[in-house]
Every structure is written in C-alpha cells, then in structure tokens.
Amino acid sequence: MTIYLDHAATTPLDPGVLATMLPYLEAEHGNPSSSHRAGRAARAAVEQAREQVATALGVAPLDVVFTSGGTESDNAAIKGTAWAARTAGRGNHLVTTAIEHHAVLETVQWLADHQGFELTVVPVQPDGVVDADRLLDAVHDDTVLVSVMAANNEIGTVQPLEVIGPALAGRRVPLHTDAVQAFGRTHLDVAGWSLSALSLSAHKINGPKGVGVWVQARDVPAQSLLHGGGQERGIRSGTFNTAGIVGCGAAVELAAQTMDVEVPRLRWLRDRLLSGLLAVDGVGLNGHAERRLPHNANVAVDSCNGEALLFALDMAGVAASAGSACQSGAAAASHVLSAIDAPADKAHLRLTCGRTTTQADIDTAVEVFGDCVKRLRDAGGGYL
Numbered sequence: 001m002t003i004y005l006d007h008a009a010t011t012p013l014d015p016g017v018l019a020t021m022l023p024y025l026e027a028e029h030g031n032p033s034s035s036h037r038a039g040r041a042a043r044a045a046v047e048q049a050r051e052q053v054a055t056a057l058g059v060a061p062l063d064v065v066f067t068s069g070g071t072e073s074d075n076a077a078i079k080g081t082a083w084a085a086r087t088a089g090r091g092n093h094l095v096t097t098a099i100e101h102h103a104v105l106e107t108v109q110w111l112a113d114h115q116g117f118e119l120t121v122v123p124v125q126p127d128g129v130v131d132a133d134r135l136l137d138a139v140h141d142d143t144v145l146v147s148v149m150a151a152n153n154e155i156g157t158v159q160p161l162e163v164i165g166p167a168l169a170g171r172r173v174p175l176h177t178d179a180v181q182a183f184g185r186t187h188l189d190v191a192g193w194s195l196s197a198l199s200l201s202a203h204k205i206n207g208p209k210g211v212g213v214w215v216q217a218r219d220v221p222a223q224s225l226l227h228g229g230g231q232e233r234g235i236r237s238g239t240f241n242t243a244g245i246v247g248c249g250a251a252v253e254l255a256a257q258t259m260d261v262e263v264p265r266l267r268w269l270r271d272r273l274l275s276g277l278l279a280v281d282g283v284g285l286n287g288h289a290e291r292r293l294p295h296n297a298n299v300a301v302d303s304c305n306g307e308a309l310l311f312a313l314d315m316a317g318v319a320a321s322a323g324s325a326c327q328s329g330a331a332a333a334s335h336v337l338s339a340i341d342a343p344a345d346k347a348h349l350r351l352t353c354g355r356t357t358t359q360a361d362i363d364t365a366v367e368v369f370g371d372c373v374k375r376l377r378d379a380g381g382g383y384l
C-alpha cells in the first residue's frame with residue numbers, strides 16, 4: 001500500500017464531500033440558470049455552496065465566484081483587475097514575488113510580454129519569506145495590483161500578509177493572494193489584510209478537481225476572461241459546474257470547521273516526520289522553520305540524486321515530490337528552490353501530510369527514507 005505524502009499536489013476526495021456531490025451527478029441535473037423546478041433546485045445548491053465559502057472566508061456571498069480551479073482564479077483575478085485598472089487609467093504596473101505559483105508568475109509575465117504592463121518581481125530571503133519593506137518599496141503611483149501568495153506550495157513558507165495588506169490598503173493598492181495551499185492550514189484574514197482578491201482550489205482540501213473559488217471584492221472592478229452567458233456577476237460566464245461547486249462548498253466548510261483539530265494534528269505529524277528526516281546525516285530544512293504550513297516538510301539531502309531518491313521512495317511505497325507536482329522528476333531545480341539559493345547539487349524532497357495521514361504512515365516513511373538514502377549513498381549517490 002502506498003503511503004501518500006503529497007497532499008500539496010492534491011488530496012483524496014473526502015467521502016462526505018463526495019456524498020454531497022452525488023445527487024447533482026445523478027437525479028438533480030437542472031441548469032442552475034433555468035427558471036423551472038429542476039433549475040431552481042440546482043441553483044439553490046450553488047447558492048448554498050457560495051454561502052459556505054463566504055462564511056468560511058468572512059466575505060460577502062456576492063464576492064464569491066466559482067471557477068475551474070486555482071489556475072483560473074489566479075488568471076481571472078490578475079488579468080481581470082489589471083485590465084480594468086488600465087482601462088480606467090489608473091496605471092500599468094504589477095508587483096509580485098519570485099516564489100509565486102506558475103499560475104501567477106506566468107500570468108504576470110504574459111501581461112508584461114504581450115500587453116505592455118510594467119512588472120516587478122520581488123526576490124525572497126533565503127528562508128523563503130518576502131521582505132515586506134522591500135515589496136512595499138516596489139509599489140509606486142502606477143501600481144494597479146500586488147499579488148503575494150498566502151503560503152508557498154513547495155517550501156510551505158507563510159508570507160507576511162498581515163504587514164503587506166494593511167500597508168497597501170493605506171495606499172489604496174489592491175492585493176490579490178493565492179491561498180490555494182494556505183486555506184484550511186493557516187489563518188487567513190481577508191478583511192484585516194484588506195484583500196481585494198483571493199484564489200482557492202477544491203482539490204487541495206479534499207474536494208473535487210476542476211473547481212475553485214475566485215473572491216473578487218465588488219469595489220475593485222475586474223474585467224472578464226470568459227465572455228458568454230453572463231453568469232457570476234457577468235465576470236465568469238459558463239454553465240455552473242453544479243456537482244463540483246457543491247463539493248467545493250462542502251470541502252471548504254469541512255476544512256474551516258475542522259481546522260482547530262486538524263492543524264495541530266498535522267503539525268504534530270509533520271514535526272515527527274521532520275525530526276526523523278533531519279536525524280539522517282546530511283539532511284537540512286528548506287524554508288522557514290516557523291513561518292511554514294503545518295503539513296509541509298521540505299528537505300535538502302546531501303550526496304543523493306533527487307530523481308533517484310524520489311524513484312526509490314516510490315518503489316518502496318512512499319509517494320513524495322521533488323518540488324511542485326508539475327516538476328516532479330524534472331532535472332532542473334524549481335524556480336522556488338532557485339529563489340532561495342538551494343544548492344543544486346543536493347536532492348530536494350517535499351513531503352506533505354493530510355487528512356488521511358497517520359502516525360504509522362510517518363514512522364514507516366521515516367524508516368523508508370533512511371533506508372533509501374543509505375542505499376543511494378552506498379551506490380555512490382546516483383541511481384540504484
């Protein structure tokens with residue numbers, strides 16, 4: 001049986017969440033935009049999911065837009081806000097950090113390369129935390145949006161939005177955060193941090209794949225990526241993914257309601273995992289020791305080939321990741337590891353716990369890790 005320690009890549013669908021979805025995959029097939037009974041029933045389910053998300057985040061239901069996932073939410077929030085601001089003559093400058101997910105970095109880069117936006121990508125410190133003063137110094141009169149992730153997907157670093165948010169609010173600059181990894185695992189304060197936009201993805205919190213949330217405050221205009229039937233305040237057209245949205249609402253509610261128990265449990269498991277990994281000679285921590293998500297362990301391993309280690313773990317029944325999911329197995333260092341100057345001659349391994357992780361999983365994984373590292377090193381560090 002596989003010990004799955006890759007919950008930052010995706011999580012298993014919670015059985016209770018699946019149960020809420022099934023009626024909308026079977027009998028309740030109405031289009032939520034139809035006015036007949038079947039349509040109204042589906043619409044009520046969508047609106048209930050919207051309420052669940054709004055309650056969990058402390059935002060108005062009208063600010064909640066359902067999308068196809070974190071990637072679309074990031075694209076919609078950033079392009080939408082940037083286009084609307086430029087149309088209104090408010091400016092042309094975007095600010096972000098070097099360790100954002102590709103869904104943010106590629107989006108701002110595309111706006112710079114193809115649409116003439118000015119872009120500042122602020123580096124992070126060696127522990128993966130962005131220096132708030134340095135980020136705020138990059139903001140000027142022409143800045144129309146700042147995008148800073150709440151927490152990083154590879155090294156788990158939690159960014160200082162509690163400092164950045166209020167400072168930007170004082171300068172009336174909108175702030176978007178990619179909270180795809182952070183939601184349910186660390187405190188988010190949408191109002192206190194004056195967030196104008198936020199992205200979530202259901203499959204990272206035991207919900208279904210292909211559905212997410214884009215929170216866009218109504219007082220910060222956004223142009224639409226998708227034109228069509230005018231659903232979702234006219235800023236996200238397309239027939240509602242009823243079952244997915246219902247599952248997303250249930251997953252968000254589950255994550256929010258179980259945080260008090262789940263976060264300390266995850267932290268305990270992760271700390272046990274980390275102390276086991278770090279007990280092996282030549283293994284060090286990547287990222288900040290305290291400002292990090294409770295489920296994330298990311299380590300650098302001396303004298304080991306990264307791909308070989310990942311493969312050996314997989315063969316021994318432990319699913320881990322070399323960086324973010326799309327980079328697993330890739331030889332090149334990820335942009336996040338490069339941004340924190342992680343040495344390229346070490347193996348870098350991300351192990352992330354989740355709702356289904358047990359103490360026995362952790363203890364076995366630690367044993368398997370020690371054994372794989374030893375076997376690789378005995379074989380000269382390369383392939384077994």
Ligand code: PLP
Pocket residue numbers: 008009068069070071072074101103149151152153178180181201202203210211212324325
């Ligand atoms: N943002 C972050 C921080 C992520 O970790 C991911 C997924 O890996 C995404 C965005 C993209 O989300 P989705 O897979 O729902 O498109």
